[in-house]
Amino acid sequence: MHAAGGRVAAISGGVLVGCTVCLATLAQAQTWQSTWDASVYASLSTRRVQADSVLNPDNLLARLPDSVGVLETRFDWRLESERLGMHLRPILRQQWQHGGGGEGGLDEGYLSQWRLRGVLTESLSASLGRDVMNWGPAQFRSPSSPFYFDNGRSDPTRELSGVDALKLAFTPDANRAWNLAFVRGTGHDDRDDWKNTWLLKGEQRGSDWTVGWVAAKSAGRAAFWGGYGQWTLGDDWLLYGEAASSRLHQALRSPVSLAQPFRVEAESARQSVWLAGANHTLESGQALSLEYLFNGHGYHEAEANAYFTRADQSLPNAGLALSARPALLGRHYLHAVWQSNLLEEGDVWRLMWSHNLQDGSQEWAAYFDHPLNTHLNLYALGVFNRGGAASEFADLSARSLQIGLRLVMP
Amino acid sequence: MRNLLIFISCLGAFPVWAVDAQGVLERADQARGGHLPGVVWVIHLVSREGDKRLEPQTLEVRAVDDASVAETLEPARFRGAKILQVGRNMWITKAGLSKPIPVSPRQRMTGQASNGDIAATHYAADYTARMDGEERLNGEPCHVLELTARHKRTTYDRVRYWVSKEREVALKAEFYSLSGKLLKTALFEYGHEIHFEGRRIPFVSRMLIRDALLDAETDMHYEAVKVRKVPASVFDLGQMQ
Numbered sequence: 001m002h003a004a005g006g007r008v009a010a011i012s013g014g015v016l017v018g019c020t021v022c023l024a025t026l027a028q029a030q031t032w033q034s035t036w037d038a039s040v041y042a043s044l045s046t047r048r049v050q051a052d053s054v055l056n057p058d059n060l061l062a063r064l065p066d067s068v069g070v071l072e073t074r075f076d077w078r079l080e081s082e083r084l085g086m087h088l089r090p091i092l093r094q095q096w097q098h099g100g101g102g103e104g105g106l107d108e109g110y111l112s113q114w115r116l117r118g119v120l121t122e123s124l125s126a127s128l129g130r131d132v133m134n135w136g137p138a139q140f141r142s143p144s145s146p147f148y149f150d151n152g153r154s155d156p157t158r159e160l161s162g163v164d165a166l167k168l169a170f171t172p173d174a175n176r177a178w179n180l181a182f183v184r185g186t187g188h189d190d191r192d193d194w195k196n197t198w199l200l201k202g203e204q205r206g207s208d209w210t211v212g213w214v215a216a217k218s219a220g221r222a223a224f225w226g227g228y229g230q231w232t233l234g235d236d237w238l239l240y241g242e243a244a245s246s247r248l249h250q251a252l253r254s255p256v257s258l259a260q261p262f263r264v265e266a267e268s269a270r271q272s273v274w275l276a277g278a279n280h281t282l283e284s285g286q287a288l289s290l291e292y293l294f295n296g297h298g299y300h301e302a303e304a305n306a307y308f309t310r311a312d313q314s315l316p317n318a319g320l321a322l323s324a325r326p327a328l329l330g331r332h333y334l335h336a337v338w339q340s341n342l343l344e345e346g347d348v349w350r351l352m353w354s355h356n357l358q359d360g361s362q363e364w365a366a367y368f369d370h371p372l373n374t375h376l377n378l379y380a381l382g383v384f385n386r387g388g389a390a391s392e393f394a395d396l397s398a399r400s401l402q403i404g405l406r407l408v409m410p
Numbered sequence: 411m412r413n414l415l416i417f418i419s420c421l422g423a424f425p426v427w428a429v430d431a432q433g434v435l436e437r438a439d440q441a442r443g444g445h446l447p448g449v450v451w452v453i454h455l456v457s458r459e460g461d462k463r464l465e466p467q468t469l470e471v472r473a474v475d476d477a478s479v480a481e482t483l484e485p486a487r488f489r490g491a492k493i494l495q496v497g498r499n500m501w502i503t504k505a506g507l508s509k510p511i512p513v514s515p516r517q518r519m520t521g522q523a524s525n526g527d528i529a530a531t532h533y534a535a536d537y538t539a540r541m542d543g544e545e546r547l548n549g550e551p552c553h554v555l556e557l558t559a560r561h562k563r564t565t566y567d568r569v570r571y572w573v574s575k576e577r578e579v580a581l582k583a584e585f586y587s588l589s590g591k592l593l594k595t596a597l598f599e600y601g602h603e604i605h606f607e608g609r610r611i612p613f614v615s616r617m618l619i620r621d622a623l624l625d626a627e628t629d630m631h632y633e634a635v636k637v638r639k640v641p642a643s644v645f646d647l648g649q650m651q
Contacts (some may be wrong), residue, residue, distance in 0.1 A: 152508030
């Protein structure tokens with residue numbers, strides 16, 4: 001394992017040096033253009049914590065605040081020429097919170113994304129940096145992405161940080177693309193899941209269809225295999241799907257028999273996750289989407305019941321259940337979205353509904369964005385959870401509301 | 411002598427279908443960005459619906475063949491938003507979207523302009539052209555072409571197209587649905603000029619689109635037109651974000 005790690009480091013170092021030399025060569029005699037813009041988000045959020053939560057009794061474990069104020073500035077700076085490009089996206093965040101035992105504030109600054117990119121040939125480019133490597137047509141979750149299963153679509157205001165990667169992209173024409181990447185780590189989020197991962201991704205397009213495939217492998221972990229596809233059917237229908245086969249790292253098992261405790265598996269059995277969806281666009285440009293997700297890594301109904309029952313037995317059990325919970329608890333989900341025309345420049349709204357078909361819990365969310373002038377927008381995100389304690393979508397939070405202003409500059 | 415006179419009169423009555431309709435269409439396409447190795451332009455759009463004037467937009471469009479990327483430059487709050495179109499596949503990225511989202515061709519931009527209207531025009535590849543007479547438009551003699559969609563990937567099922575006989579550029583278009591309903595009309599102006607393969611080609615500077623049923627129109631002004639190769643990486647979703 002050490003020898004393999006050393007080989008990886010050597011190869012990575014060699015590629016890095018090679019890219020640096022190429023980029024330095026490309027940098028000569030370039031015409032540069034510099035652009036910048038910034039968005040400032042100022043928001044207030046309030047949450048109603050579930051009073052009889054099983055996973056978070058009396059809010060002792062998650063310590064969710066009742067209200068949060070956030071001031072977040074997101075900069076984008078680009079320096080580009082025909083063959084080279086640099087991009088920085090620093091984030092400055094100040095947060096104040098009240099209630100839930102978490103009084104106080106938080107100041108942080110970090111690089112959400114950064115990139116140094118060079119065009120090596122007409123079809124080949126290389127980049128080094130922190131990139132959001134997110135793909136696939138699905139809205140609820142992205143099974144085909146090893147890094148962004150929760151793809152951030154449920155909260156349009158949330159900043160999705162990149163993963164640290166060295167990438168080669170080969171695009172011979174507009175219909176084909178291949179990417180080879182070495183992912184060093186998960187960037188600002190700093191999770192251990194996919195450190196030192198090699199990723200190969202391809203995408204092919206036809207006149208009205210697109211398919212992609214993904215393979216990811218890190219030392220000591222089983223490979224991740226993923227794929228996605230979409231088909232434009234007529235003017236107003238999109239059919240799409242995503243799928244993956246993988247083993248989970250540090251998976252929490254919940255045996256049906258309550259005589260047995262929770263068990264954390266270093267690596268779970270290989271399971272598949274797949275999603276099928278359809279999107280219909282109305283004459284007005286509004287779009288309706290309906291998705292079904294099968295989550296092979298989730299619990300059967302009996303396992304899910306045992307999960308909550310075991311968590312209810314003691315505070316340490318609840319703590320383990322909360323901290324090591326799977327990304328999705330169950331196996332069968334429905335997700336629906338009704339949204340405004342994404343291409344229109346006025347009000348933007350989005351209604352989302354998620355439903356765990358096993359425990360019956362639901363999450364209803366509504367997002368609204370209204371331009372006050374050319375630079376300032378008012379937005380709101382309301383989330384309502386139904387199902388009560390010991391259900392996936394409602395055990396922690398009954399409802400929340402976020403209202404904010406977004407200012408763009410210049 | 412009599413036979414010569416008969417021969418000359420037959421030449422004068424030579425039917426207009428002898429003019430290559432498809433060739434006329436292909437040359438008219440070039441004046442709107444088609445059949446070029448790539449074209450980049452900036453479009454200012456101003457739309458009106460009744461008395462309501464919509465917020466102006468500015469887009470930078472890069473197009474080649476049946477692929478295009480339109481990036482919003484103005485208004486400021488949508489700066490950086492992009493619409494990628496390759497064939498009938500379309501995606502949008504903008505602030506608040508964590509990844510490119512596929513959209514169907516029915517989703518249109520604000521106003522009367524569709525994605526097909528702002529991108530390069532390839533009517534010669536997408537439509538079968540038939541000559542349908544001649545007319546004068548603003549005093550300029552025009553071929554009138556009847557265009558029928560060759561496949562389902564086209565934005566419109568049928569187009570009636572007025573192409574200047576002298577300049578070989580389209581001056582007017584009527585867009586129809588499959589059922590024959592007139593959807594909208596467009597008027598074109600050619601205040602630009604490009605150089606390609608040793609030729610100077612007039613290039614579109616304005617397109618005014620009017621809805622046939624509603625009192626609504628979109629006025630598009632083209633600027634900073636450049637003919638240049640557009641790299642394929644521009645159409646890679648992974649490099650768009």
